[in-house]
Amino acid sequence: MLLQRLSKSKIWLIGLSSVALFSVGHMFKDLSGKYRRVGEIRNGLQICSARTNQTFTASVIGDTSSIYMDSNFTSATEECFAEASSLIEDYKGASETISKKMNVLSSSVHWFHEALRSSGKGFSVKDNSNSSEIGTKFQVVEENTDSTLELIDSHVDGLNQSLSNLKLALSLIGLVLITSGGWEFVDRRKFQLAKKEVEDEALAELVSDDVSTAMKVEEIIVNALDLNEMTHCSKLITTYRQNVLKSMEQSEISQATPMAMVSGLNEEQIEETANKIWEESEVMDEAIATTELEPLTSKVVDHLANKLIAEGIIVDMNMDDSTVRGESETLEQVIYYVILDALMNTNKADEKRIAVKGKTLGSVYSLEISSHGEGRDTAENTSVSIAKELLSEVSGRMELANLYGEDKDVIGRKIRVIMKTATAQVQDIAEETASAGKTLVRLEKGTKKELMERLSV
Structure with a gap:
Protein backbone atom coordinates (compact mmCIF):
# COMPACT_ATOMS: atom_id res chain seq x y z
CA MET A 1 0.00 0.00 0.00
CA LEU A 2 2.86 2.35 0.78
CA LEU A 3 4.49 1.74 -2.61
CA GLN A 4 1.14 2.26 -4.29
CA ARG A 5 0.66 5.62 -2.55
CA LEU A 6 4.21 6.66 -3.48
CA SER A 7 3.58 5.70 -7.09
CA LYS A 8 0.41 7.80 -7.23
CA SER A 9 2.15 10.72 -5.50
CA LYS A 10 4.96 10.50 -8.04
CA ILE A 11 2.51 10.75 -10.95
CA TRP A 12 0.82 13.74 -9.31
CA LEU A 13 4.25 15.31 -8.77
CA ILE A 14 5.13 14.93 -12.44
CA GLY A 15 1.81 16.44 -13.50
CA LEU A 16 1.97 19.38 -11.09
CA SER A 17 5.61 20.15 -11.89
CA SER A 18 4.81 20.10 -15.62
CA VAL A 19 1.96 22.57 -15.14
CA ALA A 20 4.13 24.72 -12.88
CA LEU A 21 6.97 24.67 -15.41
CA PHE A 22 4.62 25.84 -18.16
CA SER A 23 3.10 28.59 -15.97
CA VAL A 24 6.41 29.90 -14.66
CA GLY A 25 7.91 29.72 -18.15
CA HIS A 26 5.04 31.84 -19.49
CA MET A 27 5.54 34.37 -16.67
CA PHE A 28 9.27 34.47 -17.37
CA LYS A 29 8.65 35.13 -21.07
CA ASP A 30 6.16 37.92 -20.31
CA LEU A 31 8.50 39.53 -17.77
CA SER A 32 11.44 39.32 -20.18
CA GLY A 33 9.34 41.17 -22.78
CA LYS A 34 8.60 43.92 -20.27
CA TYR A 35 12.28 44.16 -19.41
CA ARG A 36 13.17 44.68 -23.07
CA ARG A 37 10.46 47.34 -23.56
CA VAL A 38 11.58 49.28 -20.50
CA GLY A 39 15.16 49.13 -21.76
CA GLU A 40 14.05 50.57 -25.11
CA ILE A 41 12.17 53.40 -23.34
CA ARG A 42 15.20 54.21 -21.20
CA ASN A 43 17.57 54.28 -24.18
CA GLY A 44 15.15 56.48 -26.12
CA LEU A 45 14.83 58.90 -23.21
CA GLN A 46 18.62 59.20 -23.00
CA ILE A 47 18.78 59.99 -26.73
CA CYS A 48 16.11 62.68 -26.32
CA SER A 49 18.00 64.15 -23.37
CA ALA A 50 21.23 64.25 -25.43
CA ARG A 51 19.45 66.28 -28.16
CA THR A 52 18.36 68.82 -25.52
CA ASN A 53 21.95 69.08 -24.26
CA GLN A 54 23.19 69.74 -27.80
CA THR A 55 20.65 72.55 -28.29
CA PHE A 56 21.55 74.16 -24.96
CA THR A 57 25.29 74.01 -25.74
CA ALA A 58 24.75 75.70 -29.10
CA SER A 59 22.69 78.47 -27.48
CA VAL A 60 25.33 79.09 -24.83
CA ILE A 61 28.15 79.57 -27.36
CA GLY A 62 25.84 81.69 -29.52
CA ASP A 63 26.15 79.47 -32.61
CA THR A 64 22.93 80.57 -34.29
CA SER A 65 23.82 78.73 -37.50
CA SER A 66 24.17 75.38 -35.73
CA ILE A 67 21.86 72.56 -36.79
CA TYR A 68 21.04 72.03 -33.12
CA MET A 69 19.45 75.51 -33.07
CA ASP A 70 17.29 74.72 -36.10
CA SER A 71 13.53 74.68 -35.46
CA ASN A 72 13.20 71.33 -37.22
CA PHE A 73 15.75 69.81 -34.83
CA THR A 74 14.04 71.17 -31.71
CA SER A 75 10.64 70.04 -33.00
CA ALA A 76 12.05 66.55 -33.55
CA THR A 77 13.39 66.64 -29.97
CA GLU A 78 9.94 67.43 -28.60
CA GLU A 79 8.47 64.62 -30.72
CA CYS A 80 11.14 62.30 -29.28
CA PHE A 81 10.00 63.08 -25.71
CA ALA A 82 6.36 62.78 -26.74
CA GLU A 83 7.01 59.32 -28.23
CA ALA A 84 8.82 58.22 -25.06
CA SER A 85 5.85 59.44 -23.01
CA SER A 86 3.46 57.51 -25.27
CA LEU A 87 5.54 54.32 -24.89
CA ILE A 88 5.39 54.62 -21.12
CA GLU A 89 1.62 55.06 -21.21
CA ASP A 90 1.26 51.99 -23.44
CA TYR A 91 3.52 49.98 -21.15
CA LYS A 92 1.17 48.33 -18.62
CA GLY A 93 3.79 47.62 -16.00
CA ALA A 94 4.89 51.23 -15.39
CA SER A 95 3.70 53.05 -12.30
CA GLU A 96 1.52 56.15 -12.50
CA THR A 97 4.39 58.18 -11.00
CA ILE A 98 6.62 57.48 -14.00
CA SER A 99 3.86 58.53 -16.43
CA LYS A 100 3.26 61.80 -14.58
CA LYS A 101 6.99 62.49 -14.37
CA MET A 102 7.34 61.90 -18.11
CA ASN A 103 4.55 64.37 -18.88
CA VAL A 104 6.24 67.00 -16.72
CA LEU A 105 9.54 66.34 -18.53
CA SER A 106 7.92 66.79 -21.96
CA SER A 107 6.35 70.06 -20.81
CA SER A 108 9.65 71.39 -19.42
CA VAL A 109 11.40 70.61 -22.73
CA HIS A 110 8.71 72.55 -24.59
CA TRP A 111 9.13 75.63 -22.36
CA PHE A 112 12.89 75.37 -22.71
CA HIS A 113 12.52 75.67 -26.48
CA GLU A 114 10.02 78.51 -26.09
CA ALA A 115 12.65 80.42 -24.17
CA LEU A 116 14.59 80.61 -27.42
CA ARG A 117 13.39 82.98 -30.17
CA SER A 118 13.36 82.01 -33.78
CA SER A 119 15.67 83.90 -36.15
CA GLY A 120 15.71 82.55 -39.69
CA LYS A 121 16.57 78.86 -39.57
CA GLY A 122 17.88 79.02 -36.05
CA PHE A 123 17.40 80.51 -32.63
CA SER A 124 19.12 83.44 -31.00
CA VAL A 125 19.08 84.86 -27.51
CA LYS A 126 17.21 88.14 -27.05
CA ASP A 127 19.54 89.63 -24.49
CA ASN A 128 21.76 88.72 -21.55
CA SER A 129 18.89 88.55 -19.08
CA ASN A 130 17.21 86.02 -21.31
CA SER A 131 20.33 83.79 -21.14
CA SER A 132 19.73 83.33 -17.43
CA GLU A 133 16.13 82.27 -18.11
CA ILE A 134 17.27 79.72 -20.71
CA GLY A 135 19.76 78.28 -18.20
CA THR A 136 17.03 77.95 -15.60
CA LYS A 137 14.69 76.22 -18.04
CA PHE A 138 17.43 73.78 -19.06
CA GLN A 139 18.22 73.01 -15.41
CA VAL A 140 14.56 72.07 -14.89
CA VAL A 141 14.78 69.78 -17.94
CA GLU A 142 17.89 68.07 -16.52
CA GLU A 143 16.32 67.58 -13.08
CA ASN A 144 13.15 66.11 -14.56
CA THR A 145 15.20 63.85 -16.85
CA ASP A 146 17.33 62.55 -13.96
CA SER A 147 14.33 61.90 -11.70
CA THR A 148 12.48 60.11 -14.52
CA LEU A 149 15.52 57.93 -15.27
CA GLU A 150 15.84 57.11 -11.55
CA LEU A 151 12.23 55.92 -11.45
CA ILE A 152 12.78 53.83 -14.57
CA ASP A 153 16.01 52.35 -13.13
CA SER A 154 14.15 51.45 -9.93
CA HIS A 155 11.50 49.69 -12.00
CA VAL A 156 14.22 47.86 -13.94
CA ASP A 157 15.78 46.66 -10.66
CA GLY A 158 12.41 45.25 -9.63
CA LEU A 159 12.12 43.44 -12.96
CA ASN A 160 15.63 42.04 -12.54
CA GLN A 161 14.76 40.72 -9.08
CA SER A 162 11.57 39.12 -10.37
CA LEU A 163 13.45 37.54 -13.27
CA SER A 164 16.04 36.12 -10.88
CA ASN A 165 13.31 34.61 -8.71
CA LEU A 166 11.62 33.09 -11.75
CA LYS A 167 14.93 31.65 -12.95
CA LEU A 168 15.41 30.00 -9.56
CA ALA A 169 11.84 28.69 -9.62
CA LEU A 170 12.35 27.32 -13.13
CA SER A 171 15.53 25.56 -12.03
CA LEU A 172 13.87 23.97 -9.00
CA ILE A 173 10.77 22.91 -10.93
CA GLY A 174 12.93 21.53 -13.71
CA LEU A 175 14.98 19.59 -11.17
CA VAL A 176 11.82 18.15 -9.59
CA LEU A 177 10.44 17.22 -13.01
CA ILE A 178 13.68 15.57 -14.12
CA THR A 179 14.04 13.69 -10.81
CA SER A 180 10.44 12.46 -10.73
CA GLY A 181 10.60 11.63 -14.43
CA GLY A 182 13.80 9.66 -13.93
CA TRP A 183 12.26 7.93 -10.93
CA GLU A 184 9.23 6.98 -13.02
CA PHE A 185 11.49 5.71 -15.81
CA VAL A 186 13.46 3.52 -13.39
CA ASP A 187 10.27 2.17 -11.83
CA ARG A 188 8.82 1.44 -15.25
CA ARG A 189 12.02 -0.33 -16.19
CA LYS A 190 11.92 -2.42 -13.02
CA PHE A 191 8.25 -3.19 -13.63
CA GLN A 192 8.96 -4.37 -17.17
CA LEU A 193 11.86 -6.55 -15.98
CA ALA A 194 9.75 -8.06 -13.19
CA LYS A 195 6.89 -8.69 -15.60
CA LYS A 196 9.29 -10.35 -18.04
CA GLU A 197 10.63 -12.55 -15.25
CA VAL A 198 7.10 -13.72 -14.35
CA GLU A 199 6.31 -14.31 -18.03
CA ASP A 200 9.52 -16.33 -18.43
CA GLU A 201 8.60 -18.47 -15.42
CA ALA A 202 5.12 -19.08 -16.84
CA LEU A 203 6.57 -19.96 -20.26
CA ALA A 204 9.08 -22.32 -18.67
CA GLU A 205 6.26 -24.13 -16.91
CA LEU A 206 4.28 -24.38 -20.15
CA VAL A 207 7.12 -25.90 -22.19
CA SER A 208 8.47 -28.05 -19.36
CA ASP A 209 7.97 -31.82 -19.53
CA ASP A 210 7.54 -31.95 -15.76
CA VAL A 211 4.04 -31.59 -14.35
CA SER A 212 3.69 -28.19 -12.70
CA THR A 213 2.68 -28.29 -9.05
CA ALA A 214 -0.33 -26.34 -7.86
CA MET A 215 1.91 -24.31 -5.55
CA LYS A 216 4.25 -23.32 -8.39
CA VAL A 217 1.37 -22.27 -10.65
CA GLU A 218 -0.25 -20.37 -7.80
CA GLU A 219 3.05 -18.62 -7.05
CA ILE A 220 3.36 -17.40 -10.65
CA ILE A 221 -0.23 -16.14 -10.76
CA VAL A 222 0.00 -14.46 -7.33
CA ASN A 223 3.29 -12.75 -8.29
CA ALA A 224 1.70 -11.46 -11.49
CA LEU A 225 -1.32 -10.10 -9.61
CA ASP A 226 0.83 -8.52 -6.89
CA LEU A 227 3.02 -6.97 -9.56
CA ASN A 228 -0.04 -5.19 -10.92
CA GLU A 229 -1.15 -4.21 -7.37
CA MET A 230 -4.14 -6.57 -7.46
CA THR A 231 -3.75 -7.79 -3.87
CA HIS A 232 -7.36 -8.83 -3.36
CA CYS A 233 -7.32 -10.89 -6.54
CA SER A 234 -4.18 -12.73 -5.42
CA LYS A 235 -5.79 -13.53 -2.08
CA LEU A 236 -8.97 -14.62 -3.84
CA ILE A 237 -7.25 -17.18 -6.06
CA THR A 238 -5.44 -18.71 -3.07
CA THR A 239 -8.61 -18.85 -0.98
CA TYR A 240 -10.58 -20.32 -3.85
CA ARG A 241 -8.02 -23.07 -4.47
CA GLN A 242 -7.89 -23.95 -0.79
CA ASN A 243 -11.68 -24.14 -0.60
CA VAL A 244 -11.74 -26.49 -3.60
CA LEU A 245 -9.08 -28.74 -2.07
CA LYS A 246 -10.86 -28.71 1.26
CA SER A 247 -14.15 -29.75 -0.36
CA MET A 248 -12.40 -32.59 -2.20
CA GLU A 249 -10.73 -33.82 0.98
CA GLN A 250 -13.97 -33.76 2.93
CA SER A 251 -15.72 -35.78 0.23
CA GLU A 252 -12.97 -38.43 0.24
CA ILE A 253 -12.41 -38.84 3.96
CA SER A 254 -14.86 -41.20 5.64
CA GLN A 255 -15.91 -40.85 9.21
CA ALA A 256 -14.25 -43.41 11.50
CA THR A 257 -15.40 -44.49 14.90
CA PRO A 258 -12.76 -43.73 17.55
CA MET A 259 -10.95 -46.70 19.00
CA ALA A 260 -12.60 -47.41 22.36
CA MET A 261 -11.75 -49.98 24.95
CA VAL A 262 -14.78 -51.51 26.59
CA SER A 263 -15.04 -54.14 29.25
CA GLY A 264 -17.41 -57.00 30.00
CA LEU A 265 -16.95 -58.95 26.69
CA ASN A 266 -16.46 -62.70 26.11
Missing part, protein backbone atom coordinates in the same frame (compact mmCIF):
# COMPACT_ATOMS: atom_id res chain seq x y z
CA GLU A 267 -13.57 -64.11 24.06
CA GLU A 268 -15.48 -64.11 20.77
CA GLN A 269 -16.63 -60.51 21.32
CA ILE A 270 -13.13 -59.54 22.38
CA GLU A 271 -11.62 -60.85 19.14
CA GLU A 272 -14.37 -59.23 17.05
CA THR A 273 -13.95 -55.90 18.88
CA ALA A 274 -10.16 -56.02 18.53
CA ASN A 275 -10.42 -56.64 14.78
CA LYS A 276 -12.87 -53.77 14.40
CA ILE A 277 -10.71 -51.42 16.45
CA TRP A 278 -7.62 -52.40 14.47
CA GLU A 279 -9.32 -51.81 11.12
CA GLU A 280 -10.77 -48.46 12.21
CA SER A 281 -7.43 -47.34 13.63
CA GLU A 282 -5.82 -48.09 10.26
CA VAL A 283 -8.47 -45.99 8.49
CA MET A 284 -8.04 -43.25 11.08
CA ASP A 285 -4.29 -43.12 10.57
CA GLU A 286 -4.85 -42.67 6.85
CA ALA A 287 -7.63 -40.06 7.29
CA ILE A 288 -5.66 -37.81 9.66
CA ALA A 289 -2.65 -36.66 7.62
CA THR A 290 0.73 -36.06 9.21
CA THR A 291 3.92 -34.59 7.77
CA GLU A 292 7.59 -34.69 8.71
CA LEU A 293 8.50 -31.02 8.93
CA GLU A 294 12.31 -30.96 8.68
CA PRO A 295 12.60 -32.55 5.19
CA LEU A 296 9.63 -30.50 4.02
CA THR A 297 11.35 -27.27 5.10
CA SER A 298 14.56 -28.33 3.35
CA LYS A 299 12.54 -28.97 0.20
CA VAL A 300 11.11 -25.44 0.30
CA VAL A 301 14.58 -23.92 0.82
CA ASP A 302 15.87 -25.92 -2.15
CA HIS A 303 12.92 -24.66 -4.18
CA LEU A 304 13.95 -21.06 -3.41
CA ALA A 305 17.66 -21.77 -3.87
CA ASN A 306 17.98 -19.78 -7.10
CA LYS A 307 16.50 -16.65 -5.54
CA LEU A 308 18.56 -17.05 -2.38
CA ILE A 309 21.80 -17.46 -4.32
CA ALA A 310 20.98 -14.53 -6.61
CA GLU A 311 20.44 -12.25 -3.61
CA GLY A 312 23.43 -13.65 -1.69
CA ILE A 313 21.26 -14.74 1.26
CA ILE A 314 22.46 -17.41 3.70
CA VAL A 315 19.89 -19.69 5.37
CA ASP A 316 20.77 -21.17 8.79
CA MET A 317 18.59 -24.19 9.69
CA ASN A 318 18.42 -25.80 13.13
CA MET A 319 15.31 -27.95 13.48
CA ASP A 320 14.21 -30.82 15.71
CA ASP A 321 12.90 -33.86 13.88
CA SER A 322 9.16 -33.99 14.36
CA THR A 323 5.97 -35.07 12.66
CA VAL A 324 3.19 -32.50 12.71
CA ARG A 325 -0.48 -32.65 11.89
CA GLY A 326 -1.54 -31.43 8.44
CA GLU A 327 -1.40 -32.09 4.73
CA SER A 328 2.12 -31.87 3.35
CA GLU A 329 0.99 -29.65 0.45
CA THR A 330 -0.69 -27.15 2.78
CA LEU A 331 2.26 -27.05 5.17
CA GLU A 332 4.66 -26.71 2.25
CA GLN A 333 2.82 -23.60 1.09
CA VAL A 334 2.79 -22.15 4.62
CA ILE A 335 6.55 -22.59 4.96
CA TYR A 336 7.11 -21.34 1.41
CA TYR A 337 5.25 -18.05 1.93
CA VAL A 338 6.84 -17.41 5.34
CA ILE A 339 10.37 -17.97 3.99
CA LEU A 340 9.49 -15.90 0.90
CA ASP A 341 8.48 -13.03 3.20
CA ALA A 342 11.80 -13.36 5.04
CA LEU A 343 13.65 -13.33 1.70
CA MET A 344 11.90 -10.14 0.58
CA ASN A 345 12.49 -8.52 3.98
CA THR A 346 16.21 -9.39 3.91
CA ASN A 347 16.58 -7.54 0.60
CA LYS A 348 16.15 -4.30 2.59
CA ALA A 349 18.91 -5.12 5.11
CA ASP A 350 22.70 -5.13 5.06
CA GLU A 351 22.98 -8.57 6.68
CA LYS A 352 21.74 -11.17 4.19
CA ARG A 353 20.85 -14.00 6.56
CA ILE A 354 17.69 -15.98 7.39
CA ALA A 355 17.48 -18.17 10.49
CA VAL A 356 15.09 -21.15 10.58
CA LYS A 357 14.67 -22.79 13.99
CA GLY A 358 12.30 -25.62 14.92
CA LYS A 359 11.64 -27.00 18.38
CA THR A 360 9.15 -29.48 19.85
CA LEU A 361 7.34 -28.10 22.90
CA GLY A 362 5.16 -30.87 24.30
CA SER A 363 2.24 -31.46 21.97
CA VAL A 364 3.10 -28.50 19.69
CA TYR A 365 5.94 -27.69 17.33
CA SER A 366 7.33 -24.14 17.06
CA LEU A 367 8.91 -23.14 13.74
CA GLU A 368 10.58 -19.70 13.90
CA ILE A 369 11.86 -17.83 10.82
CA SER A 370 13.93 -14.69 11.55
CA SER A 371 15.08 -12.11 9.01
CA HIS A 372 16.84 -8.75 9.12
CA GLY A 373 15.10 -5.70 7.65
CA GLU A 374 11.78 -4.14 8.65
CA GLY A 375 9.93 -4.87 11.89
CA ARG A 376 6.63 -6.61 12.50
CA ASP A 377 4.54 -3.47 11.82
CA THR A 378 5.12 -3.89 8.08
CA ALA A 379 4.81 -7.69 8.03
CA GLU A 380 1.12 -7.86 7.04
CA ASN A 381 1.80 -8.33 3.34
CA THR A 382 0.28 -10.78 0.88
CA SER A 383 2.68 -13.63 1.69
CA VAL A 384 2.02 -13.45 5.43
CA SER A 385 -1.75 -13.15 4.94
CA ILE A 386 -1.82 -16.22 2.69
CA ALA A 387 0.33 -18.22 5.12
CA LYS A 388 -1.98 -17.29 8.01
CA GLU A 389 -5.02 -18.40 6.07
CA LEU A 390 -3.44 -21.72 5.10
CA LEU A 391 -2.17 -22.35 8.62
CA SER A 392 -5.66 -22.03 10.07
CA GLU A 393 -6.73 -25.04 7.99
CA VAL A 394 -4.35 -27.33 9.90
CA SER A 395 -5.33 -25.91 13.32
CA GLY A 396 -2.12 -23.92 13.55
CA ARG A 397 -1.47 -20.31 14.42
CA MET A 398 1.08 -17.60 13.63
CA GLU A 399 2.83 -15.07 15.86
CA LEU A 400 4.74 -11.97 14.68
CA ALA A 401 7.47 -10.30 16.73
CA ASN A 402 10.29 -7.79 16.29
CA LEU A 403 13.90 -8.88 16.05
CA TYR A 404 16.15 -6.75 18.29
CA GLY A 405 19.86 -6.07 18.08
CA GLU A 406 22.41 -5.62 20.84
CA ASP A 407 21.37 -1.96 21.26
CA LYS A 408 17.70 -2.97 21.63
CA ASP A 409 16.95 -1.45 18.23
CA VAL A 410 14.54 -3.17 15.84
CA ILE A 411 16.70 -4.84 13.17
CA GLY A 412 14.12 -7.15 11.64
CA ARG A 413 11.23 -9.45 12.41
CA LYS A 414 10.54 -13.07 13.23
CA ILE A 415 7.51 -15.15 12.39
CA ARG A 416 6.66 -18.07 14.65
CA VAL A 417 4.48 -20.86 13.22
CA ILE A 418 2.82 -23.03 15.89
CA MET A 419 1.54 -26.47 14.79
CA LYS A 420 0.22 -29.56 16.54
CA THR A 421 2.47 -32.59 16.60
CA ALA A 422 1.26 -36.04 15.55
CA THR A 423 1.18 -37.17 19.20
CA ALA A 424 -1.53 -34.60 19.84
CA GLN A 425 -3.93 -36.52 17.60
CA VAL A 426 -4.83 -39.07 20.29
CA GLN A 427 -6.03 -36.31 22.57
CA ASP A 428 -8.03 -34.75 19.72
CA ILE A 429 -9.70 -38.09 18.98
CA ALA A 430 -10.71 -38.45 22.61
CA GLU A 431 -12.22 -34.97 22.60
CA GLU A 432 -14.15 -35.70 19.39
CA THR A 433 -15.51 -38.94 20.86
CA ALA A 434 -16.59 -37.23 24.06
CA SER A 435 -18.37 -34.50 22.11
CA ALA A 436 -20.23 -37.21 20.13
CA GLY A 437 -21.73 -38.63 23.34
CA LYS A 438 -19.69 -41.89 23.35
CA THR A 439 -18.26 -43.42 26.53
CA LEU A 440 -14.54 -44.14 26.67
CA VAL A 441 -13.00 -46.32 29.32
CA ARG A 442 -9.52 -45.58 27.97
CA LEU A 443 -7.93 -44.77 24.59
CA GLU A 444 -4.82 -46.64 23.48
CA LYS A 445 -2.85 -47.70 20.42
CA GLY A 446 -1.00 -50.96 19.81
CA THR A 447 -0.82 -54.17 17.79
CA LYS A 448 -3.86 -56.43 17.32
CA LYS A 449 -2.40 -58.97 19.78
CA GLU A 450 -1.83 -56.27 22.41
CA LEU A 451 -5.40 -55.01 21.99
CA MET A 452 -6.85 -58.50 22.53
CA GLU A 453 -4.71 -58.99 25.63
CA ARG A 454 -5.89 -55.67 27.08
CA LEU A 455 -9.54 -56.41 26.28
CA SER A 456 -9.37 -59.77 28.02
CA VAL A 457 -8.09 -58.25 31.23
